[in-house]
Amino acid sequence: MDPEIQKMREVVLVYLDRSGGLQKFVQDCKKYNDSKQSYAVYRFIISINPSDITELDATLGNYILHNPLQAAQIFQSVCFVAIKTLSLIEQLQTEAQISVLLKPTHLPPLPSYVLSLSAYPFNYTSPRFYMSEGIVIAMGTVTKYTQGARFLCTEETCLFSEGFRCIRVHCPGATESATVRTDFVCSLCSSPLQEDMKFRVLGDKQIVEMIDPKILNALKGYSIDKSHFRIQAFTLFLRDELANKMTIGNHYRIIGIPACVQNGLQATACIEVTSVQLYKPNGPSFVSDNFKYLLSLTSSSCWRFTAVLANIFASQVVPPGTYNTLKLTILLSLVQTCEKENADYLDLLIMTSDTLVIDRLLNYSLCLLPRGIRHPPSSDIFPSVSKDKHGSASIQACSAVLAKGGICYIGDLSSYKKDKLELLQSVLESRTTTVFIPGKKYGEEADQQVTVSVQTNFWSFVDIDSSSKKHIQKENFLIGQMDVSLIPVNLVDGFGLLIYSEFPSCHLSSPVVHHILKKAINPEAVLYKASEQFRTQDYEEFILFARNLHVELSSEAESLIQGYYLASRRVRRDSIHGSTLSASALKILISLAKAHAKLSLRQTVLEEDAVIAVLLLESSLTLKHGTSALGVAPNPVFPFDLNDENSLHQRDIYLMQCHHQLLKFIAAYSPGIHVNTNEE
Numbered sequence: 001m002d003p004e005i006q007k008m009r010e011v012v013l014v015y016l017d018r019s020g021g022l023q024k025f026v027q028d029c030k031k032y033n034d035s036k037q038s039y040a041v042y043r044f045i046i047s048i049n050p051s052d053i054t055e056l057d058a059t060l061g062n063y064i065l066h067n068p069l070q071a072a073q074i075f076q077s078v079c080f081v082a083i084k085t086l087s088l089i090e091q092l093q094t095e096a097q098i099s100v101l102l103k104p105t106h107l108p109p110l111p112s113y114v115l116s117l118s119a120y121p122f123n124y125t126s127p128r129f130y131m132s133e134g135i136v137i138a139m140g141t142v143t144k145y146t147q148g149a150r151f152l153c154t155e156e157t158c159l160f161s162e163g164f165r166c167i168r169v170h171c172p173g174a175t176e177s178a179t180v181r182t183d184f185v186c187s188l189c190s191s192p193l194q195e196d197m198k199f200r201v202l203g204d205k206q207i208v209e210m211i212d213p214k215i216l217n218a219l220k221g222y223s224i225d226k227s228h229f230r231i232q233a234f235t236l237f238l239r240d241e242l243a244n245k246m247t248i249g250n251h252y253r254i255i256g257i258p259a260c261v262q263n264g265l266q267a268t269a270c271i272e273v274t275s276v277q278l279y280k281p282n283g284p285s286f287v288s289d290n291f292k293y294l295l296s297l298t299s300s301s302c303w304r305f306t307a308v309l310a311n312i313f314a315s316q317v318v319p320p321g322t323y324n325t326l327k328l329t330i331l332l333s334l335v336q337t338c339e340k341e342n343a344d345y346l347d348l349l350i351m352t353s354d355t356l357v358i359d360r361l362l363n364y365s366l367c368l369l370p371r372g373i374r375h376p377p378s379s380d381i382f383p384s385v386s387k388d389k390h391g392s393a394s395i396q397a398c399s400a401v402l403a404k405g406g407i408c409y410i411g412d413l414s415s416y417k418k419d420k421l422e423l424l425q426s427v428l429e430s431r432t433t434t435v436f437i438p439g440k441k442y443g444e445e446a447d448q449q450v451t452v453s454v455q456t457n458f459w460s461f462v463d464i465d466s467s468s469k470k471h472i473q474k475e476n477f478l479i480g481q482m483d484v485s486l487i488p489v490n491l492v493d494g495f496g497l498l499i500y501s502e503f504p505s506c507h508l509s510s511p512v513v514h515h516i517l518k519k520a521i522n523p524e525a526v527l528y529k530a531s532e533q534f535r536t537q538d539y540e541e542f543i544l545f546a547r548n549l550h551v552e553l554s555s556e557a558e559s560l561i562q563g564y565y566l567a568s569r570r571v572r573r574d575s576i577h578g579s580t581l582s583a584s585a586l587k588i589l590i591s592l593a594k595a596h597a598k599l600s601l602r603q604t605v606l607e608e609d610a611v612i613a614v615l616l617l618e619s620s621l622t623l624k625h626g627t628s629a630l631g632v633a634p635n636p637v638f639p640f641d642l643n644d645e646n647s648l649h650q651r652d653i654y655l656m657q658c659h660h661q662l663l664k665f666i667a668a669y670s671p672g673i674h675v676n677t678n679e680e
């Protein structure tokens with residue numbers, strides 16, 4: 001025996017003893033032994049810390065990292081000797097029956113151990129461990145594969161015609177035919193081998209498609225980053241305990257061994273995954289000094305900071321002071337994004353007659369988030385099923401799933417057909433979608449239904465001018481009500497906010513026209529001082545910081561929200577349909593109030609936040625159903641232009657009056673709710 005191999009075996013035993021791996025191995029053996037059943041293959045998973053094992057023996061550490069298949073054979077022989085010496089598994093006969101899977105806890109943080117899914121050329125010929133990361137864009141159903149099989153020689157006088165000497169075990173990158181087929185011959189007498197079907201060991205297998213995270217930049221529709229890169233999806237094989245460990249749309253870091261799988265005339269590069277880790281990038285722990293200074297300047301009022309933020313936001317696209325209500329709701333929606341199951345969502349539906357400016361504004365805002373996706377009309381919004389390269393069913397990701405924890409901008413809502421709108425309505429209500437997989441079509445025994453979670457905010461708009469030409473408008477409007485009959489009522493209610501983006505006059509305002517013309521002449525020009533002081537990067541960092549804040553409702557804010565909700569349900573009702581206020585209105589109110597607190601960089605939702613939430617929702621309800629007894633103005637959050645500190649002061653006085661009016665409304669129509677009515 002090679003003395004170097006013998007030395008590595010001794011080091012393996014020492015490492016297993018010190019790391020606790022030997023104790024786990026003994027426990028695994030006990031499970032096999034207690035079953036009293038003979039297996040063709042006994043499978044063991046051994047966790048390896050490359051740092052610790054390299055400190056023990058650099059040669060073995062290097063061998064594991066760069067020759068993992070051969071290193072597994074060293075562990076296999078050590079395990080066999082341990083089982084026989086300690087009599088751990090009585091049924092075990094030969095070393096070939098042991099299958100060892102090495103799982104490194106991590107890899108050295110060096111470029112040579114990173115496999116980039118967008119780099120070229122792609123090194124998939126080295127069968128060693130690599131670390132890679134990407135986003136899951138397609139997932140197959142879980143199927144079976146052969147972990148190992150027992151073969152017997154057909155020549156009765158041959159030694160291999162009995163026992164467990166001819167064992168075939170799956171190797172990374174190998175196809176099913178490499179483990180099980182009918183043309184194997186005996187290595188002793190060259191007679192044909194025949195499989196003993198009673199001892200075939202099956203395991204779970206799942207095929208996943210992963211792609212480089214850079215794909216998100218390509219799907220934004222507009223990006224500040226002008227660099228070019230190559231994108232290619234990559235096939236992962238998840239086996240046994242790793243099956244169903246990934247979720248479509250999530251970002252993962254994996255460790256695995258690349259391989260090349262031959263499928264007919266085509267060769268597919270893939271990775272046999274050994275470990276999976278969900279990747280969650282840390283948001284910035286700070287905001288820029290300019291934002292901190294602005295916060296200190298506006299600290300005298302709970303409303304001023306967000307007012308100035310909205311006023312100067314997106315000055316690269318629209319002039320400061322225009323579209324303030326829309327920009328505020330965009331900022332609120334941006335900070336109300338996360339990947340939690342029961343998140344507070346805030347969807348926006350905008351009624352506008354100038355789609356060009358609104359589209360530019362929404363596109364610009366998308367790019368402030370890592371997961372801002374502009375939905376291309378040629379593809380599906382929600383997951384669909386198709387055949388993968390191997391003929392199995394594969395669930396394909398889509399715009400809504402790729403925008404997980406971010407924004408999915410779906411463009412003009414009136415351009416979608418009825419079935420798409422019905423599906424969108426269902427998703428907005430449940431935040432899930434179901435994919436049906438017909439078993440007969442994809443070679444499965446039974447049909448399957450897979451439920452996919454949709455954790456994103458949706459943005460859309462309706463072109464008032466084009467929609468008015470497609471249908472006859474209603475004539476019996478209530479005061480303040482808009483004609484949204486082109487879109488199903490339930491779908492309009494599904495969106496958190498309905499916003500009417502009107503211009504100062506019936507045409508584009510002069511500042512907007514000047515802005516568009518100047519940008520057309522010189523796209524890179526910085527037109528406003530606000531663009532220099534509060535850069536796009538500053539807003540990116542600010543939004544990522546603000547959305548990670550954990551906020552709690554104060555009792556005063558909660559009472560105000562509940563009081564308004566109950567009062568509105570009583571006021572907004574008719575004799576036929578009952579209350580016109582949807583059941584989701586309370587959630588929307590809470591989401592708006594929390595978002596305003598986050599945008600104000602506070603962790604407690606105050607009454608002032610609740611007032612803004614009520615005014616925004618009441619304005620939205622007025623557009624849908626007409627005005628109510630509360631009687632808010634057409635543009636309640638920004639009733640006039642913000643030019644200087646005096647205009648901010650006047651706005652504060654106006655919002656205090658709105659607060660007082662709201663308290664009187666609650667007292668009149670929801671008398672059972674106690675709210676603070678102290679006046680200054």
